[in-house]
Amino acid sequence: MKKVYGTAAEALDGLLFDGMLIAAGGFGLCGIPELLIDAIREAGTKDLTVASNNAGVDDFGLGVLLQTRQVKKMMSSYVGENAEFMRQYLSGELELEFNPQGTLAERMRAGGCGIPGFYTKTGVGTVIAEGKEVKQFHGEDYILEEGIFADLSIVKAWKADDTGNLVFRKTARNFNPPAAMCGKVCIAEVEEIVPRGELDPDGIHLPGIYVHRIVQGAHEKRIEQRTTRKREEA
Amino acid sequence: MPWDRNQMAARAAQELEDGMYVNLGIGIPTLVANYVGDKDITLQSENGMLGMGPFPFEGEEDADLINAGKQTITELARTSYFDSAQSFGMIRGGKIAAAILGAMEVAENGDLANWMIPGKLVKGMGGAMDLVAGVGKVIVVMDHTNKHGDSKVLKACTLPLTGTGVVDRIITNLGVLDVVEGGLKIIETADGVTEDELRAATEATIVD
Numbered sequence: 001m002k003k004v005y006g007t008a009a010e011a012l013d014g015l016l017f018d019g020m021l022i023a024a025g026g027f028g029l030c031g032i033p034e035l036l037i038d039a040i041r042e043a044g045t046k047d048l049t050v051a052s053n054n055a056g057v058d059d060f061g062l063g064v065l066l067q068t069r070q071v072k073k074m075m076s077s078y079v080g081e082n083a084e085f086m087r088q089y090l091s092g093e094l095e096l097e098f099n100p101q102g103t104l105a106e107r108m109r110a111g112g113c114g115i116p117g118f119y120t121k122t123g124v125g126t127v128i129a130e131g132k133e134v135k136q137f138h139g140e141d142y143i144l145e146e147g148i149f150a151d152l153s154i155v156k157a158w159k160a161d162d163t164g165n166l167v168f169r170k171t172a173r174n175f176n177p178p179a180a181m182c183g184k185v186c187i188a189e190v191e192e193i194v195p196r197g198e199l200d201p202d203g204i205h206l207p208g209i210y211v212h213r214i215v216q217g218a219h220e221k222r223i224e225q226r227t228t229r230k231r232e233e234a
Numbered sequence: 235m236p237w238d239r240n241q242m243a244a245r246a247a248q249e250l251e252d253g254m255y256v257n258l259g260i261g262i263p264t265l266v267a268n269y270v271g272d273k274d275i276t277l278q279s280e281n282g283m284l285g286m287g288p289f290p291f292e293g294e295e296d297a298d299l300i301n302a303g304k305q306t307i308t309e310l311a312r313t314s315y316f317d318s319a320q321s322f323g324m325i326r327g328g329k330i331a332a333a334i335l336g337a338m339e340v341a342e343n344g345d346l347a348n349w350m351i352p353g354k355l356v357k358g359m360g361g362a363m364d365l366v367a368g369v370g371k372v373i374v375v376m377d378h379t380n381k382h383g384d385s386k387v388l389k390a391c392t393l394p395l396t397g398t399g400v401v402d403r404i405i406t407n408l409g410v411l412d413v414v415e416g417g418l419k420i421i422e423t424a425d426g427v428t429e430d431e432l433r434a435a436t437e438a439t440i441v442d
Contacts, residue, residue, distance in 0.1 A: 027318070028300065030298060100359055101280065101322065101360050102368075103364065105317075105321070106323075109319035126394065126398070127394050170283075171281050171282050171315060174317060176317065224300070225303065227307075228289050230292075231292075
């Protein structure tokens with residue numbers, strides 16, 4: 001089965017529909033599927049629900065889908081870097097479901113593992129617990145959180161082989177593996193596709209069973225907060 | 235004189251013991267890393283890293299290597315990387331010994347509010363709710379009063395909570411308090427701050 005596609009638009013062909021749920025990898029602007037996001041903007045798919053830890057910035061990452069009003073709802077843990085997001089949210093144009101970061105990651109992982117729900121202590125006694133089942137284990141309260149089953153996963157990896165085995169780089173791994181796992185179909189965009197056999201089987205971060213389509217491309221990889229230290233004076 | 239930001243961070247660093255895996259929040263907690271001295275501490279960054287190093291030298295920034303505050307950082311010889319589900323698995327699973335976090339309000343029962351002010355811009359809780367629910371010890375570092383002079387150490391939080399009964403120790407510019415049965419216990423006062431001054435700035439019940 002051929003998994004390698006020439007462009008992000010070709011990789012998305014036949015998968016997009018209005019009102020769909022998309023799980024996206026990335027943390028801030030690190031390790032985001034920037035090529036697939038741009039291609040979804042070009043496709044014009046509307047009323048999207050997007051599960052992603054963050055919402056990008058105004059002109060990069062998921063922010064570009066907010067600019068074009070293609071997103072109906074975000075499921076995120078932190079959206080503080082995006083002014084257009086805030087404007088749409090405060091005016092009621094955009095729905096927002098806050099998820100604690102670890103709960104969001106586990107909801108994705110669980111969905112990918114066929115686990116429809118799990119209990120966690122995170123958020124007990126807070127607004128996050130409102131309307132959720134509470135169950136006691138060993139004398140302590142836990143709340144029920146549901147697995148996420150997405151129509152499509154879009155992720156970014158460093159390298160892939162042509163069978164879809166993925167290797168990530170440093171902290172750009174972040175939400176990408178759990179996001180990849182929870183989709184009916186997963187597309188990975190990568191910096192480099194290598195022939196099978198070139199990746200160390202012991203060093204595969206996400207096995208190709210989770211990855212249905214792959215596309216290679218040039219990534220901007222924008223830095224959100226450039227922080228440095230001075231070199232000691234010699 | 236009350237402690238300044240760096241003195242509060244230095245005091246918080248005393249809480250850390252050799253061999254601990256620790257998560258530091260944004261703001262004053264980040265400064266704690268400057269004061270761990272010779273102690274063998276491994277810093278976790280919840281976006282997927284153990285063994286967080288200092289900021290890179292100019293020109294050596296790597297877009298694939300950031301901390302939870304989205305700042306460019308570096309790796310160390312001990313560094314390991316993992317995904318967000320595993321990162322919060324180790325947090326939720328109690329493997330992280332301590333988290334040092336900032337706060338807007340803390341209550342005498344250990345309730346913590348540090349993510350949302352109703353009516354103001356809501357940015358989200360990020361990983362704060364997971365951290366306070368999961369780690370071994372939660373240490374709050376914050377100013378004792380807000381900019382209007384009102385106590386942030388309260389009988390009950392007024393803001394939406396991050397967690398209930400989660401705080402173990404509070405380090406402020408005025409001193410150190412522990413959450414104990416019935417209220418807060420004064421552990422020490424900042425240099426030149428009297429116990430009476432600390433009590434006067436505290437709304438919460440103080441027990442002996």
